[in-house]
Amino acid sequence: MAVFVLDKTGKALMPCTEKRARLLLARGRARVHRVMPFIIRLVDRGAAASNLQPLRIKLDPGSKTTGGALVRDTDVLAPSTGEMQRGAAVLNLFGLVHRGRQISAALTARRAMRRRRRGNLRYRAPRFLNRTRTEGWLPPSLQHRVDTIMAWVRRISRWAPVTALSSELVRFDMQALDNPDIEGAEYQQGTLADYEVREYLLEKWGRVCAYCDTTNVPLQTEHIVARARGGSNRVSNLTLGCAPCNQKKAALPVEVFLAKDLKRLSAILAKAKRPLKDAAAVNTTRWVLANALKTTGMPVELASGGQTKFNRTRFAIPKTHALDAVCVGAVAAVSGWRAPTLVVKCAGRGSYQRTRLDRYGFPRGHLTREKRVHGFQTGDLVRAKVPSGQKAGTHIGRVAVRATGYFNIQSAGEVVQGVAHRHCQLVQRSDGYGYSRQLYPKETQEKAVLRTARYPFPA
Template identity: 65%
Template sequence: MAVLVLNKQGKPLMPCSEKRARLLLERGRAVVHRQMPFTIRLKHRIDGAVQPLRLKLDPGSRITGLALVREVETVDVETGEVRREAHPLLLAELQQRGASIRDALTQRAAFRRRRRSQLRYRAARFLNRTRPKGWLAPSLRHRVATAQAWVTRLRRLAPVTALSMESVRFDMQQLLNPEISGVEYQQGALLGYEVREYLLEKWGRQCAYCGTGNVPLQVEHIQPKAKGGSNRVSNLTLACRQCNEKKGKRDVRDFLAHAPQRLARILVQATAPLRDAAAVNSTRRALYRVLAATGLPVEASSGGRTKYNRHLHHIPKTHCLDALCVGQVDAVGRWQRPVLAIKACGRGSYQRTLLDKYGFPRGYLTRQKRHFGFQTGDRVRAIVPSGKNVGTHVGRVAVRSRGSFNIQTPAGVVQDISHRHCSLIQRADGYGYCHQPAVRERNA
């Protein structure tokens, strides 16, 4: 993974290799500016040559993929076509906490209703909340806000000159071919990729009839077209070659007459909405407006093109590698790089009482946020000389007023570590970090 570099005045320069950063730190020519993502600041250098970097995003309902790439553009002498080769410098996956926000708001609404009925009678009211055009729920607004925050943060740490995001944009067909019209314009060159990707997410990337995974899957009609079935996505599923040939033109009820439970599951799942896809679709335009407000050129590309690029360059499917394949990608450099996992943890809560599942208090939190110079969320290093937790532990700390802390490490939670053994690495910023190994093989 490349190391981000700042000059003496705190302005971003070109990232360097880990070896180069280690030499600069050992020789005293740089200091550590930030641990996650690892950034150094030069002590004497002000200027330096920078190359254009592009920050790519693959927004998802739970995880957003981030890829900071250096693009090398070459022009074909014969055709005059511009080819874009991407060299990834930083790969990261941002895990949102939209589900926890939704659950917290649901619980707060339940408490509010209870107080209203308990304290005094209030007449029923409805339609007393006005929502402006383009309103998003707090859990959805959080997805846009976290992506915006990390775009702003990476722009401060690296010379980002362009942005790319995955979004549906059919006008790209007309830009490539001004004479395109009719059905050809509506379908586009990547017809089938969007529907297939939707079905893969909906059916869990396995055969709907036998449950087999990691095999080539075929798009199959639940109700055969020979018996009046349509091409609607609610009538489409995925099946392996053996099940598809065995089913043939039979109705699904006849084919699974011996397995009524599996038949019922398929019929229910066929008409069930894809909640995650709805969340991504509702935040797509809001995120695009946020990125466009930065003043940088924004490239919007469809999910079908992302999948096409991934298959073309034989890259496995992960969120960060999907971000790497967003937009025009004619060639890819070394994508086998470690991944920085970022988890949105929040900055704490105003709630001072812990409740059990029945709503009764089971504990109280102190009003003081910092104890012994530490607060929950700080990244610390604990060197324990003896005892059951002997060793070195690095991770996110959870403080207590008595001075016995817990540390969340990649291997698990280490409990009851004295504050005297802890040293601060990075102040809490609302996120938890850990490094994941690079993906080496392509997923089936």
């Protein structure tokens, strides 16, 4: 992973390698500014003596995890046209794990408890009619996702000289699906147009043959109303079929081909006209995120999910949230993507609730009113060196403080309970996130290469 570098005044410089960062620290030319993610600050140089290169933040928004990548834009010569195209040299990979489900569950539980207390125990006149919502309001679970992504975009922009942004806006390009014969758009004249339609059909029909429910076989694009009978290329007239079913149906009307299976016929006709829910061109959350990205003042490139998968398949890159972010938008070549991913898990900054509740909504027990115990606070990153006993060893992770002075330490793989505070050493104060590094096994790359070799796709 690349190391973020700041000058002596705190301005962002070009990230460096881990080896160079160790040399700068060993020679006294830099000091540690932050541990996770690792940032150093120079003590002998300002930004005036540095050459900055164009860096780009790429985002692949997801409901549970958002992939992010910091890449350096490179110039790649296209052999077919002889023109210079944009490549991506990966510097850092991020996986931002949201907690929207926890927020939604907490709000649901709080609403149920309040309803119980106000409805069954005492009467209070309703006052929800005087509540108003601002324009563009989103539920807290969705607003959290947008705010968290924007917070990390601003963070990385402070740590690196970012000049542009790229984000996946919609999973499929609905314009290319609704009118495949449109002219004047470059992506519809190449191979990506068919790829966009195919990815949409795979998602809509569940990757099974519509006529025989066969799975795990190569599927072909099938016209419900054959072109020979006046059928169009619109996505509402397309489905998926295995090779035997496709050849057997040929140009027959679907009513004749499925005359003995009227239940399947009605299901296919109904599903063909029904749009895919996740493929709406105007997705509220994604458009809010796109508009928020534009407020940064940097150029924003918006792309579709079909183009992301096209790039990932073309370069034989494994599927992860972070690597999907690398493949977002127009990219002619990718290098350095085998770097580990920094997994950032949203954990919150504590709770105002000082009691636990029973199933009836009444207080049960009391939490400590002091957030810090022996100088530690829940969420701090600590290093615990236990000399002896069952928990002997070095444990690094987020700490959960207890009034007794015996803490729980949560690392990436396990939770160590009952570690005395005297064995703990503070590494970094809590900032609402948990950090861990994720490495990719070699077999993941091998599977990607085999999949690309089995289903070759034209470049």
